[in-house]
Each structure stands twice: as C-alpha cells, then as structure tokens.
Amino acid sequence: MKNFYTSVVELRQRFDAAVETHPYECGWADEAIFFVETHDFSPGSRLTLRVQLSPDGIRWLDEGSELDITCTGFIRVKHFGGFLRMAGRAVDTEGRPVPVTVSVRLALKG
Amino acid sequence: MTSTGFFDPLPRVLVTDDFDRGMSGWLDLRPNFVAPGFREHSDDIDLIHWGPTMLSSATFAFGGTHGSAQGTYSLKISSRAAAAAPDQPPAPGSMGLAIKRLAVPPRTRRVRIEALVAYKAEQDRPGLGVNDVRAFGLYVDLQDELHRYMPGVRYVNAVAGKPVRRWQFYSPTDVTDEQWSYGADGWHKAGIDPQWFGARQGDGSTVATTWFADGTQHLIYNESDDKLNWTPLSLTVNLETRAYEEFRVGNRRLSFPVGAHPTLAPAYNDIEGLLNPVFFVEADTDRRVSLFVDSVVISVETGEQS
Numbered sequence: 001m002k003n004f005y006t007s008v009v010e011l012r013q014r015f016d017a018a019v020e021t022h023p024y025e026c027g028w029a030d031e032a033i034f035f036v037e038t039h040d041f042s043p044g045s046r047l048t049l050r051v052q053l054s055p056d057g058i059r060w061l062d063e064g065s066e067l068d069i070t071c072t073g074f075i076r077v078k079h080f081g082g083f084l085r086m087a088g089r090a091v092d093t094e095g096r097p098v099p100v101t102v103s104v105r106l107a108l109k110g
Numbered sequence: 111m112t113s114t115g116f117f118d119p120l121p122r123v124l125v126t127d128d129f130d131r132g133m134s135g136w137l138d139l140r141p142n143f144v145a146p147g148f149r150e151h152s153d154d155i156d157l158i159h160w161g162p163t164m165l166s167s168a169t170f171a172f173g174g175t176h177g178s179a180q181g182t183y184s185l186k187i188s189s190r191a192a193a194a195a196p197d198q199p200p201a202p203g204s205m206g207l208a209i210k211r212l213a214v215p216p217r218t219r220r221v222r223i224e225a226l227v228a229y230k231a232e233q234d235r236p237g238l239g240v241n242d243v244r245a246f247g248l249y250v251d252l253q254d255e256l257h258r259y260m261p262g263v264r265y266v267n268a269v270a271g272k273p274v275r276r277w278q279f280y281s282p283t284d285v286t287d288e289q290w291s292y293g294a295d296g297w298h299k300a301g302i303d304p305q306w307f308g309a310r311q312g313d314g315s316t317v318a319t320t321w322f323a324d325g326t327q328h329l330i331y332n333e334s335d336d337k338l339n340w341t342p343l344s345l346t347v348n349l350e351t352r353a354y355e356e357f358r359v360g361n362r363r364l365s366f367p368v369g370a371h372p373t374l375a376p377a378y379n380d381i382e383g384l385l386n387p388v389f390f391v392e393a394d395t396d397r398r399v400s401l402f403v404d405s406v407v408i409s410v411e412t413g414e415q416s
Contacts, residue, residue: 003132007162011140023398025164025186056171058234082169 002109003028010104012039017097019049020087021104023057027082030110034086037072039101042092046070047100049088057083116179116342119409120222124212127406129165130181134406138163139207139388154294155306156202161188161398163208168402170233170336179226179340184404189393191232193244196269197312199292200392205306206401207390212408214252214385220355220411222346223250223387225403228338229267229331232398240331241268244394245314246401248345249280249305251386254352257374258381260304261347263357265329266314268394274314277325277364279354280304280372283318290317301373305390318373322357322364329360340404350415 009022026032038047047070051063067075067086077084090100127134141150141157150158166186168176178184190203214221229246231239249262266274283290283300290300290307298307301318308317315321330339346355352374354366387408391401 005133005165007164008138008140009162011158013159022162022188022190024162025166025169027167027169028165028183056169056233058171058232082167 004109006105006107008103009106010102012101012103014099014101016099018087018089019047019100019102021085023054024084024106025057025082026080026084026106026108028110029108030078031108032077032080032084033074033107034067034077035074035105035107036067036069036086037103038069039103041071041100042098044093045090045098047088047090047102049086051075051077052085052087053080054083054085055081060085060087116226117224117407118344119224119407120220120411121409122215122412123407123409124215125406125408128181129178129183129185129404133165133185135210136163136185136208139209152294152297154291154297155199157306159190159203161190161203161206163187163206166402168338173336176336176338178404180405184402187389187391187401187403189391189399191393191396191398193393193395196244196314197310199310200306204393205390207305207388208403209386209388212385214349214383215410215412217412217414218410219350219413220346220348221250221385222344222409223248224342224344224407225389226340226342226405227389228340228402229391230338230400230402231335232400233335234397238333239335239397241271241273242393242395242397243267243399244269244392246389246391247305248343248387248389250345250347251384251388252347252349253377253381253384254349255382256377257352258299258302258376258378259352259372259374260302261345261354261372262304263345264319269312269314271394275326275328277322277327277359278315278319279322279357279366279370280318281320281370282373283308285309285317299375301375304372305388320370325364327359327362338402
C-alpha cells in the first residue's frame, strides 16, 4: 500500500508581499497536489504562484507549472526530487501588489 | 523496530515508529477548530502558524543526503523563521511540534518514551547556527480520573544567542489560569501546555520549569549545520504517582528530585486516559530550526496497583 500524507503547510497565513510557502521535504512521494485557498480576497485580485523545486530546501528553481487563481485552486506536480514549495504574489485589478492570506494543503502520495 | 540497541523499552511495547515506513501517526500539533467559522477555540496566543512536520531524508547542499539512524527517513519538526525575546510569549511560527495520539492500556503503571534525535539550524548562511536553536524537548499529555498533567523535559540550548546547554523539566506552578495564558480569559488550566504557556524568563526558564541539578550537558550539535548525530532520549513516568521516574539522554542519566512531578491540573472533558507524546523545537532567532526524530518507541509496564 502506498504512503499518503497531507500537510497543511500554511494555515490562514498572511503574506504582505512575496508569497513563499514553507520548504517541504517530500522525496518519498511520487506525486503531489497543492490545494490553495485564499481568505477574504478582494474581488478582482489574483494570486499567481509558481511551483518550485530545490536540491536542498534553500536554493529554489521554477518547476514550470503555475497556478493563477482568484479564490481557490489546485495544481498537480510529479517528478520533483526532494523539496517543494510555491512562490509568487497577489495583485489587485490594477496589477499592484496586495497582501494575501492563504491556506496551502500539500497532498503527497508515494 | 530498527536500531534496537539504542532502546531499552519497558515490557509491553505499544508502538515502534520507524519513519522509513511513513509518518506513523505523527502530525502537527494544532488547536481545536471548534469555534464559528472553524476558528480555533482560543486566541490567547497564535497557535496556528507553527512550522509543519515532514518526513526528511536530511538532505543538505554540501553533504548531500544524511539519512536517518537506520534507513533514509526521520521525522523533521520545523519552526518558521521567527522568534520572540526569551522573556516573551513564543512568537507566531517560532516553534514546531509533532504529536501522536494514543490511549493508556489497562493497568498501566509506568510509561516510557524513547527516541533518537538531532537538532539543527537551517543551513541558509555561512557559519555555525547552533546558537539559533533556543530549545527542544519532549513531553507527554496524560489524564486520569482526577488530573491532566504534562510531564516533560526541555533542553535549553541557547537564549538570546548565548549558549545555555542545560536540561529542565516541567514542574508545578501556582499561577492562576489567567496568568498562565498571558492574561487572557483562561480556557487553559495552569500547567497545561507548558511548552508555550506560563511566563518566560530571560534565562530560559518559565514559571513551570525546574532545572536539573546535574542538567548541564553539551549535546552533539556537531561542527556544521548539516551534520547530525543521532542521540538517544528516554523519559519514564510513573502513572500511579504521576511522578517522574527517569530521564536518560546520550550517555547521561539525569536525576529528578524525589517525588518530582509536573503541575496536576483538573481533568478536562472527554480525554481521560489519553497518552499523547509531543516533540517540539523552538527558534531563538529569525531562522528556521529543526528537530529530527527517528524510531520512536513507546512502552509500558502493567500490573496490579502497588
């Protein structure tokens, strides 16, 4: 039977500027889904998050996948090595950076 | 069970958690989300932003994968990059805590929690991060028909960047419930959750800690933030007397004063008989720190009441 674990990596966490989720070690897993939920997000604002990989949890590189949401969403990831996080920012209707409060649940299986 | 020579369990082994087999029931310690809108039950201090727990291969930029004491994975309990002054309540995210939830079997007289641990600051900058780790520890949440109590030990590694390297244990406090939870209307009873409640002092003590008389110990942090030495811990508690019995760490056996026990709080609703061990780590600066835990063994001795 495979292992499964969901970590609530960020719970109602406010980011004033850049969003960077906690570095998460998951080398045991074959597949991952980031579930992202915004809280009290102003209408018209958008949150854009890039999936990032890392060899060590310190040095991050874009994986290539991107999540662009106004409320909630998810993104699937495979073949990611040992560490995962999401990085990005929220902007208002004029494209200006705005704070955002998010919950991020990382579902891992492998 | 792996690495058996490190462990000296009581006769009845309840669980042996080797993290090469998964999280084994360990998860983040979070509050009760029972308020309207799934909010936490109390907001006296921020309890929802501690760092997440994960399975770690202990992989680093220069050393590669360290692995665990036996195998690849250990449980990594991580803080976020945050810390409050040592005489202040813990800052949001300044701790990481992992819990496992069990129940005491019939006629249990003693319980023993054993593990192999290592503690590290994140290797995100040159130099040695040992003094960025304020503390780590282990306690167990217990309740019988009369009392809820949390015996535990805490290694105060550094305070305000200065080395302390000394063990303490949770001990009785006589503060009010309100004082215990930093002046908030006390949902928590005094003595419960001593890992974050109870006024802190600048030397690393709290209103509910006592230093071991022989508790100064230079544990192996090693000489780099990416080198782990798996160190055995063993805490034994007598459930008949609600008293500490023994604490072993590394090559030491630390002595509790005769009859030493934690605060005996009144029983809570719906948790009689719980057996919830918790491991935790605390940051001293705005730098992530981690406690790596491998192969937890929980054992008991049972028998007729003595």
